[in-house]
Amino acid sequence: MNKICTLITFLTLGLGASAFAQFPTGGGRPQPETTAIPGTVDNSARGNGKISGTLIDSVSKQPVEFASISLVEIKTNQPVDGTTTDDKGKFTIKNIADGDYKLLISFIGYKGKQIPNITIGHRTNLELDNVVLVPDVVQLDAVTVTGQTELIEERVDRLVYNAEKDIASRGGDATEVMRKVPMLSVDLDGNVSLRGSSNVKVLINNKPSTILATSVADALKQIPADMIKSVEVITSPSAKYDAEGTAGIINIITKKNTLQGATLNFDTGVGNRGANLGLRGSYRTGKMGFNLGGFGRIGYNVIGKGENIQEGTKNGIPFSVRQSTDSRNNYSFGSYNLGWDYDITDKSFITASVRYGTRNSKNTQGISTRNSFGNTPATTSFRDVNVKDLSGTVDVNVDYTRQLKKPQQEFSILTQFSRNNRTNNFDADLFDSATSSTLLGQEGNRNGSFNQESTVQLDYTSPIKKNQLIEFGGKGIFREVNSDFTYYSNVTQPRQANSLDYGQNVAATYLSYTYSTKNKYTFKVGSRYEYTTIDATQGEGKLAIPNYGNLVPSVNISKTLKGGRTIKLAYNRRLQRPGIQFLNPNINASNPQNITVGNPNLSPELTDQFEASTSWFKKSVYLNMSVFGRNTNNSIESVRTTDERGVITTSYGNIGQKQNYGMNLFGNVTLFSIWQLGGGFDGYYAYLSNNSSNAALGTSNSGVVVSGRVFTNLTFKNGWGFQGFGFMRGRDVQLQGTQTGFRMYSLGVKKDFSNKRGSVGLGMENFLQKSFRQETILKTPTFTQTNVNNLYNRGFRVNFSYKLGKMSFDDQQPRRRRKSVNNDDLKGDGGGDNNGAQQAAPAAGGGRPQGGNK
Template sequence: MKKHIYLIAILLLGIGSSVRAQFPMGGGITPTKALPGTAGDQSPKGNARITGYVLDSAQTKAVEFASVALYNKTTGKAVDGAVADDKGKFTLSKLVAGEYRLLFSFVGFRNKTIDDVKLTSGQTLDLGVIRLSPSVKTLEEVNVVGQAALIEEKVDRLVYNAEKDITAKGGDASDVLRKVPLLTVDLDGNVSLRGSQNIRVLINNKPSTIVASSVADALKQIPADQIKTVEVITSPSAKYDAEGSGGIINIITKKNSLQGLNLNLDSGVGNRGSSLSLNGNYRKGKAGFTLGGFGRANYNTITRTSLEQTSRVNDVTTTTRQTGDGSSSGLFGQYNLGFDYDLAKNQSLTAGVRYGVRNFLSQQDLVTRLFTNGLPSSTASRNVDAKNLSGTVDANVDYLHTFKPQQEWSISTLYSRNDLTNNFDADLLGTTGALTGRQRNLNKNINEEFTLQTDYQTPIKKNQLLEFGVKAILREVNSDYRYLIAGPTGDFRTETNGTQGELLYHQNIAAGYSSYTYTTKNRYTLKGGLRYEHTFIDASTRESGVLGIANYGVLVPSLNASKTIKGTSIKLAFNRRIQRPGLQQLNPNFNAANPQNITIGNPELLPELTNNFELALSRTIKKTFINASFFGRVTNNAITQVRQPSDTLPGAIVTTYQNIGRQYTYGTNIFGNVAVTSKINVGIFFNTFYTSLTGQELGVDGLSKTLTNDGFNVSGGTFASAQFRKGWGVQAFGFLQGSQVQLQGRQGGFGFYTLGVKKDIANKKGSVGLAAENFLNDRFNIHTVLNSPQLSQISDVYLYNRGIRLTFTYKIGKMTMEAPRKKARSVNNDDVKSEGGQTQSGGTTGGGQPRQ
């Protein structure tokens, strides 16, 4: 009772948990003491201990849930046992001095025995790393387990092991995410989860302000060959921030826990892009350092567009016919410095600094013809040069104190800043091609935030876990914008219509949560949680002064249940999510790089609230793994793009963001993976969902009109990989996205496919590869049709993205394996919706392990 009173006191003080509970394959909490059927509970208790780690000798990774049995060497009877956690760690405690024998076993591996284990009173015997060798015979019988390295289904998430993807060499994170089941990535890099772009994206479990600006841009800065896994969490628990109505995507980059010095070189060159990365790791004793850099150049990217749109204002019908030819180029880089140190046996400190840079340049020549009531009225040409530049700094310091297995306390801090420049210059040309005028839009944005959180978790008995924590985020967004004009020569001057101003947006969040996990004797696992977040907003513009946006609080419940019945894993989940508007949706800058398609943000946007329901089934049938999930979403105040005719520029369409009302989505995802042989793997996935949208459109007459639209969205794809002798490997991937329902029409679909081959060299120290994408088509056409009572728009975007690239990797240095190290947890900010509907990302746990 005293212990529980002490725990309640800690809860009231606001200390919470941040390390996930350990689950066995059946969904329960991992036992750390005697195995069922052993005499562990009846054996005499002493004060000696045995610890160690169980690793796969072939892949040098943890063997999760491996069984460890301790036998009395004299009698041959089992006296104690344990199960390794997801790091491979095991502990046998309260042992009596004597001589013992240890037996290690797990399905798919050969048993391993350690004889002559001698313990003295009070001794702690660290066995270090125990390597289990794969069993060839067993792998043939359960071959899909060996192939599960590609796709893994866990208690609360689907895991895609990107390190197995040989076609991604030389690409970026968007190339990897295209192949992850449940996800859709368009050709601009915008990510959707089950049709929703209202998602959270975590990068190494840490947030970054660049993601708040645009997930698509952030993904371009992450090299594909540095990604270890991608985790898709469709029903997050209360530990996660309440943001992200669609779910969470956690991108884990490659790390190691080796002693010594290691240097990895990755490079690629192709007809549309080149990349180079150099990453080093050094570890000695209690300290470890990482230093790395990655750079990528995109070039030779051609885009052609055609647009025909009609707007109706005051009984005047204006038709716009426009063609465009353009190209783009970009330089992307990411540089990081990391440090971790073991302050004591049960305490660790982790710190890191990461800098990301993006220099994206685009050029487009536009020819626009206007027709008024069916008669030609004007022809105009303009050449536009746009700059999208950013520099992002993330710095974190994290502390972790482990009291005993599953009882931990952490403090995490994060400072993040993104300086974003989004400018364009336009030359206006007459009918003869002579320069008649110039335009310039200057837009400087700063997104800055500081986060502090503390978490605590503790087990209650052997089948219960209690977690709770508190968190504070201080966020400031500033956007300074100006619109300038000039003649063919001379200086620029501010345009007289007042298209200049400044947005200052403060958003502070205070949050607290509690989560409880309970596993029954029949292996039912229930995990429930409650989170409360209160948001304080202080927003103003130079022109309008204080905007008067009210503060708001939200209570976010979550419930997850799982059970395995006759080999079929069943999961049932419910959660509520909140989606706050992001920088690009708030930014009131009047972007008229294309004066017929103008975009402007809305600083008065309110958050949207979504209720999610999910039923998921997964089963392994011989060599086939099947996963099917059925889901539903109901969203209020959905943030959606709305288009309406301009009342000042003839024929122009203005796109902004509004809280349209309500959105319903229901659908299913089906995924199958077949291990044809131990070397050949084939998969297929299919996604379909029905969407219904209802919202209001404000006409130029000031009257609101109700808009509705609904329909089915379908996508799917397939992949195959094969490994051959002498280090050869081949992989293929294809994906097809159907058209997508929008409030005012449907956005066109697209296709994407790749084929790659790789050859290991120098005793697997290096590799060379060749990958081709969209090699059968010279271009893709995205055909979009939008309609409303006031406008109609038909656009075609032709993307010329046929590509081929050659890759080369090499590892330098000699490393020795040590036991995996437990790192301090990191901050998780993932609560802001970004351009195109993406969300800012954040992470929670260090060492590449996400929270539940």
């Protein structure tokens, strides 16, 4: 702990001093000699003149936002005022004194532009209309894909799926949206993987949440699809991001509004398996803004049937266990948030937010079991199990950002407090057969837990000269996890109560450097160091888990070629700490033949990843292909063992090694300006090996995993729209077996009202068949297990949305880049990209490096 305090103190003092140090003036890319970025602005002489205009991309004809506009007095050649363009590319400079001026326009990804010989007299009002910017061949941030509604965008460090263009997912949740994102795969339980790895960090609006520590799959169900603006996938994060996330980072951006005025959105939907209701309002006046949102989703009529067969030998004697299950699941999710922001000055602002989320799941299951062991007569039993999984999460953020004298020069202090309380209990009634009404006894489990995090973060970003950018900062995460569990039984001797107290603190510092050359290369290199201390006890005994430090380098190189083609190469090292669901030593025996238990002695896993990709776009056609290789040591995987009764225990261990090698291919095309077609293919070879000295665990497995998706989108006159989607994944390779593939498909139709304030639509999923059958086969030296699940997920729903109020942009209050804390450092928890909200509405054809959060 002393090391952490020392490091945090050093970072605080060092960053605080350097934040206000003077750097050479300059933009973030090579500029013409006549283009200067203003250093200081002299506001002493004010008048009544006004200049306004709109910046337009010469290729896409779309507005350019966040561009820098400098007003320079010709006589002194000194900047006297300046501004940036808004989300519509508009800018306005007011109160200009009489005189002769020139306008200097600059933005990374575009050639600098100068508008000379501007004379301002008494009450001059000069409207420049559309000012055209030409994209530069050197780009530090973004390449926006052309095509109808820009459903898919590729940027230097990420791929963006614009979910707000998806009409088929309306009324659904984030799980359905994630299935459509290139490179992602979502199984039937809602678990997300990227390029064959489930070690993905997920963020919501650039922010972590302890709710993700409980279950990413359940957390995604709490986010209505209607509220998602875009999903960003970062496969090769730079040093400014937390070192966590073996496969990469996913950032879910929800719809937000920071303009002037007031609005209220109403969204609802009802179907045969669920219903949702959402309200979202915002109000902004002058320098202050408020956002208030709330939504809920309930699921009903969610049924399932399954069969589980286990066969093996114990001490040379064969055994078998056959189970059949019949389940009913009801759930409710809700989320409520209040946000506030205030512009202290033109260069500094503060934001704060409070979010509360709740998740309640109640499952009833009938389990019929038949056991046989050697020549002993077979026995049968039946149990009615009721499972309650309830949780509540609160997130509080307070952030301060100060923009310094130069564009892109910025210092910020970000803080966050997050806590998740969870109750996970089960109660079981035991009978001697499925037809018997005689109660033999009862047993159950009580498990209360919490996961709490406090975070302090300091970041500094500044351009160096004209084609370079430097970013550095520090971060401290103070995490506390607790799990208390008890058992009861009047049939057998219950297990002893126990507890886990797990304290984990992380101190980090990083340095990232971006450099662009005149011959169209961009280099982004950096390194991050993280030191982790752990103080953990289980019951009365202290766990001997050592502290550890990790140096995490990253290199990203891109090259822009003629004809709209880009080539990228990347290398990074990632580490993955275990999350609470892997650590929790509570024994969940709701099904006594298949129990699960965590492992608090897990170590972090370390991954090296290489990636190469190329993209090509011309007019309405876009193609992207990437290849990758990933090697993980100490990979955290599920490990299953069996005892003399045939009971299978699933726990987690640091297996020897996991390797993935594969490729991703994606493309789309727009036809006749109204019809968009797209699809993709993902394939990789997986190899997993366990170096355990236990012969029952020492195993390996390998194989090829493929998946693909197709979609079509039609936009007609009078507000009509149609969309179809299909996804299929082949057999999945696991350490101790395989899981059969599955497929999903959906259709959606929408009609916008003539006043553009609302819409009504119909969505259908998996409507051609009653259920899906999924089979999982596990093989070890001592047993085999075949599990068959029938999932009834055919669904229909009607959606309705309406908006009240109107927002408009006040050009006297320029939009700020909102920043927030991002903890993306636990396996099984969420993670993502800190810059997503800033880039959710990118300038077409270009961008700038973001001073993201670390």
